Amino acid sequence: MTARQFRIGVGAGVVLAIVLHLRFLFTPLTADEGGFLAIGRAWGHGSDLYRQVWVDRPQGVLVVFRLWDDIAGGSTASVRIMATLFAVVAVIAAGVIARVLADRTTGVLAAIFVAALSSAPIIEGFIANGELLSGALSVAGLAVGCMVITGRWGARWMFASGVIAGCAMSIKQSGLDGFLAVFAWLVLALLFAWRERVVLLRWMALLIGGFAAVIGLLALHGALTGWHDWWFAFAGYRLGSRSALVGADWARLRNTMHAALPILGPTLAAAAICAAGYFSRPGRKPRNELSILALWMVAATAAFLSGGQFHRHYWVTLAFPIAVLGAVCITSLRGWRTQALVAAVVLLPAMVSSVRLIALPRQQVPLRTSTDPRLVKDEHMAHWYLANRAPGETMYIMCAGAAFYGNAREDPPFPYLWYDNVRQVPGARQQLGAMLTSAASRPTFVALYQSPDGCDSSGISSRAI
Numbered sequence: 001m002t003a004r005q006f007r008i009g010v011g012a013g014v015v016l017a018i019v020l021h022l023r024f025l026f027t028p029l030t031a032d033e034g035g036f037l038a039i040g041r042a043w044g045h046g047s048d049l050y051r052q053v054w055v056d057r058p059q060g061v062l063v064v065f066r067l068w069d070d071i072a073g074g075s076t077a078s079v080r081i082m083a084t085l086f087a088v089v090a091v092i093a094a095g096v097i098a099r100v101l102a103d104r105t106t107g108v109l110a111a112i113f114v115a116a117l118s119s120a121p122i123i124e125g126f127i128a129n130g131e132l133l134s135g136a137l138s139v140a141g142l143a144v145g146c147m148v149i150t151g152r153w154g155a156r157w158m159f160a161s162g163v164i165a166g167c168a169m170s171i172k173q174s175g176l177d178g179f180l181a182v183f184a185w186l187v188l189a190l191l192f193a194w195r196e197r198v199v200l201l202r203w204m205a206l207l208i209g210g211f212a213a214v215i216g217l218l219a220l221h222g223a224l225t226g227w228h229d230w231w232f233a234f235a236g237y238r239l240g241s242r243s244a245l246v247g248a249d250w251a252r253l254r255n256t257m258h259a260a261l262p263i264l265g266p267t268l269a270a271a272a273i274c275a276a277g278y279f280s281r282p283g284r285k286p287r288n289e290l291s292i293l294a295l296w297m298v299a300a301t302a303a304f305l306s307g308g309q310f311h312r313h314y315w316v317t318l319a320f321p322i323a324v325l326g327a328v329c330i331t332s333l334r335g336w337r338t339q340a341l342v343a344a345v346v347l348l349p350a351m352v353s354s355v356r357l358i359a360l361p362r363q364q365v366p367l368r369t370s371t372d373p374r375l376v377k378d379e380h381m382a383h384w385y386l387a388n389r390a391p392g393e394t395m396y397i398m399c400a401g402a403a404f405y406g407n408a409r410e411d412p413p414f415p416y417l418w419y420d421n422v423r424q425v426p427g428a429r430q431q432l433g434a435m436l437t438s439a440a441s442r443p444t445f446v447a448l449y450q451s452p453d454g455c456d457s458s459g460i461s462s463r464a465i
Contacts, residue, residue, distance in 0.1 A: 001104040009108030010095040017091050017115035021084040023358040024126035025077065027365040028375040032129050032313075033079050034406030035417045040065035042411040050222075050229040054415040054425070056237045058218055060170025061130060076406055083128035090136040091115045093143040094324050100143075100150045101289050106331040109343060113267060113323035114139075116350050120263045121357040121369050123256075124313035131316040134175030137168035139320050142178035142296065148203060149185065149289055158203045162210020169211075170218055173238065174303040174317065179211055181296035185289075194288045238307075241424045248308035260315040263353060266346035267326035274329035274342070293328060297321045312370070374401055374449060381447055382407035393444035396435075398465075399423075399455030401447070413443045422455040433460035 001009075029037075039053045040062045047053045049062065065079075072078035094114040099107030118132070119125040125132065141164035147153040148161065165179035186204045189195050222230025241247050300321045304314055326346065333339050357368060366375040378401050385395050385408050394413045397404045402417035404410075414435055416422045422432065433456055435441045442464075452462040 001108070003104070006095075006099065006104040006107055009104075010092060010111040013091045013095060013108070013111030013115040014088050016112060017087045017119050018084055020115065020119035020121070020354055020358075021080065021087060021126050024121065024365070025080045025084075027080075027362055028379050029076065029079065029403045029406055030124070030127050030129070030366070030370050030375060031372065031400075031402040031418065033127055034076075034378065034403030036061055036065045036128075036406075037069060037076065037079060038402065038405030038410070038412055038417065041069060041409070044069075045411055047411065048225065050226060050233045052415055053412060054233065054421065055417070056233050056242070056421070057130065057172060058170045058234055059221060060167060060218070061133065061172065064133060064171065065128075074409065076409070079128045079406075080126065083126060083132055086128070086133050086136040087115070087119055087125075090118060090132075090139045090320060093136070093139040094320065096143040097139070097146050097293075098324055098327050100146050100152060101287075101293065102328050102331060105336075105339075106327050109331060109339075110324045110327035113327050113343075113347065114320060116347050116354075117264060117267060117323045118316055118319040120319070120350050120354055121365075122259050122263060122312070122353050123315040123319070124311075124369055125316050125319070127313065127370075129313045129316070130172030130175070131313045134168045134171035135177075135317055135320055137164055137171065138175050138178035140178075141165035141168060142181055142292075145178070145182035145207070146289070146292065149182075149292070155199070155202055155206060158206040159210040162207040162212075163214055164210075165207075166211040166214025170214055173234070174306050177296060177299040177303045177317065177321070179207070180299035180302075181292050182207060184295045184299070185292040188291065188295075189288070192288075237421075237425065242308055242420065244305045244308040246308070247424075249310055253310040256310055256312045256315065259312055260318075263350045264315065264319060264322050266349055268322050270342055270346045271322070271326040271329040274332055277333075290328070293321065293325050297325060375403055377401070377449070378403040379407055382410075385410070385445070389444075395445040395447065396443040397447050397449055398452060398461070399450040401449050404447075413441070419450065419455065429456045429458065429461075432456050433458060433464065436461050436464035 035055065039055055042053045043049045043062055044066050049059065068079065068082045091111045091114050095107040095111035098110035141161045144157055144164060145161040148155065148158045161182060162179070168175035168178065186200055190197065190200050222234065300317050304317045307314060330339055330342050333342065357365065360368060363376050366372055381404050395410065396413050399422050400417060400419035405412045405417065414432060416425060416428050422428050437460065446465055452465055453459065456462070
């Protein structure tokens with residue numbers, strides 16, 4: 001395959017990703033999208049981050065939403081365009097990884113696989129969530145690291161790999177998989193002398209330096225604005241109440257697995273079978289660089305498990321390494337016809353699922369993809385509020401309806417926009433009761449999405465309403 005054919009093939013993957021995202025430019029925002037957008041706007045309007053508005057995410061995701069909102073002129077619907085652009089970055093980066101570790105044909109197949117699997121609507125691959133945004137940057141950082149490891153780029157680019165990996169983690173804490181894969185490969189290379197020790201140590205220092213530069217900026221901002229508040233949002237909340245070790249929702253894992261396995265399972269199975277066949281041939285020994293893909297898969301699995309809540313969009317994290325591994329293993333088969341047939345068979349379930357969901361009426365999409373009936377309700381409430389509010393009036397969605405605030409372009413009157421946060425963050429329930437009983441802070445309108453006693457068992461909020 002020529003370089004021009006490679007570019008055309010990766011371009012086909014880009015087009016596929018865009019096509020799979022197009023339908024969902026016109027469907028309701030999810031809670032994460034609307035909540036991030038509302039918090040980013042409120043932060044831009046002067047609200048104190050992690051005090052007056054709160055989310056258990058690093059600052060990076062809010063910076064991205066703030067910048068995009070400014071670029072898009074406040075268009076709420078354009079958030080999905082941002083998601084599409086990040087998906088395109090992931091497709092191109094995956095193509096580069098497979099190209100430098102294997103060959104151009106593998107790079108094209110990896111780009112197409114990433115487009116099809118990571119954009120699958122049944123795992124919410126079309127939304128601007130932390131998994132897609134941080135995952136795209138993680139894949140990009142890994143691609144840069146692979147370019148250095150394979151000798152195509154100079155050592156200084158390893159610093160860039162670390163910076164991009166740090167940006168991935170600044171969007172979501174679990175966006176570490178690409179960084180961990182490169183770092184683990186460098187450790188193995190030191191142990192087994194795959195490269196000169198001085199070269200590996202330099203690469204490692206540059207990688208860590210780039211990563212630390214970004215995380216250091218996050219910590220500096222946290223120290224300047226309130227270290228305790230920042231650290232609790234960055235790590236304390238998850239470690240204390242929402243992780244694989246504390247408060248994990250294993251029942252949801254079983255439920256979402258039923259949606260994800262038909263999409264990701266065939267590619268993963270094909271990769272395992274093809275890899276077993278490859279290694280069974282006498283004298284077959286893969287290049288040392290290819291081990292970075294196995295390390296990436298392990299790191300992505302750890303990142304997937306670490307969150308503990310296992311929403312459908314968590315599976316996007318696994319879609320990236322599964323897609324690239326699948327492409328590399330399938331192209332190890334003999335004969336291009338065999339490769340094409342296997343690729344078509346394993347992608348068929350994902351494409352059929354995507355076509356079915358693309359064909360759904362607009363208001364049914366959230367019910368089938370996010371399984372959240374509030375998303376259409378959030379839109380209706382926002383339209384009513386914008387049509388009926390007077391200057392100075394405010395609205396609170398009780399106990400939680402984060403997408404409403406993004407749709408209504410309204411700064412939230414209460415810091416905690418997600419149901420779990422209201423119930424789990426220390427002092428949140430008391431703060432809710434105080435807001436509702438104070439004449440100075442009480443919202444003009446309250447929409448009851450859930451029972452007041454569900455988020456404030458003291459009864460104060462219920463009596464205030």
